[in-house]
Amino acid sequence: MPEMPEVQGLVDFLDARASGHTITKVSVANIAALKTYDPPIDALVGRTITGAHRHGKFIDLATDAGIHLIFHLAKAGWLRWYETVPDTVIRPGKTPIALRVRLDDGAGFDLTEAGTKKSLAFYAAREPRDVPGVARLGPDPLAADFTRDALAGLLAGRRTQIKGVLRDQSIIAGIGNAYSDEILHAARMSPYALAAGLAEPEIDRLNDAMRTTLTDAVAAASGKPPADLKDAKRRGMSVHGRRGEACPVCGDEVRSVFFADNSLEYCPTCQTGGKLLADRRLSRLLK
CATH class of the missing domain: 3.20.190.10 (MutM-like, N-terminal)
Incomplete structure (x- = not known):
């Protein structure tokens, strides 16, 4: 997508x-x-x-x-x-x-x-x-007024998995399944972490990871004709779509969790303290 x-x-x-x-x-x-x-x-x-x-x-x-x-x-x-x-x-x-x-x-x-x-x-x-x-769109995460405090305000009180929050277009516009995986990997955060439970340092990491990941990806896409954009996206991924490959940060095996119509990818060492996430069908939480 x-x-x-x-x-x-x-x-x-x-x-x-x-x-x-x-x-x-x-x-x-x-x-x-x-x-x-x-x-x-x-x-x-x-x-x-x-x-x-x-x-x-x-x-x-x-x-x-x-x-x-x-x-x-x-x-x-x-x-x-x-x-x-x-x-x-x-x-x-x-x-x-x-x-x-x-x-x-x-x-x-x-x-x-x-x-x-x-x-x-x-x-x-x-x-x-x-x-x-x-x-229905929420704010754009690369907008000048989308600050760290703005992100904290969106997360406050949401007893929802952070993966689902990032993908919800009415909360934050433009991020889908692939880049939510990439942002969470860069932030060293479990996709199952509850948005409302994030500590201040975790919000800082998430904000930095979101802006850096998206800014770098936009720069990589800039100037490319439509026929080249899909391959550029794949080449830029660290974990998404790379199940079974080595994490580029720590070398651990990238794992997947499968849902009804998609999957998420993550690195256990970087994101979950080495814990393997249960492969459950929780697609309703990730809409």
Whole structure:
């Protein structure tokens, strides 16, 4: 799943490549992924893109008409960029393509989604906050006003596992399964630690780990075309997706805990005092 750093990489790419260009055609291939009807998606045709922005894990293409194309790539979605958009006809139900956007210079992009579980969503909206998912977002952890004290305030009183807090978009926007693993590893913290029970030094470590991990990942994604962002993400991971490999910090074996539709990875030596976490299905706590 693309998370904040990859989404920011896509935003930077689109801002540089698509801004100033006019949308000449919008083709919907998966009508179920279109979540709005007013304004109609065709209202984007003939409008010039004025910039690309990020709201959590949502991408926002603003136009000169005040209409925004907003999309969320969900778990298995991606953006495929073309310098020349293919002329092939998109056949709904026969392709992973959900949406195709063509620009006035012949370039453009597809929004694609692999697998059978379809969660990718796109919207035409007059304001970003007209999209419910955007309206529910918590603060951005890389915002200037997201301080250590702001983080402490969000954690106070939450009898919830810290892994779940980091992944909850209504609490902190933009972090998903992968980077929550990386942040907790950098902070030397168990994913099962209760947010409300963290001591002051632990909050300090978590704040530093969150800012450093995300800042470094955003920098690594910067300037890369969409086709290269996934590999860059994998290369930057210390524990996520590295079950059975050696922890780069201490050399212990990276372990996994599996849930209904995902897993978490951690280092026992760095994070849990050598204790192996029970492999229980607690997915409801990690939403």
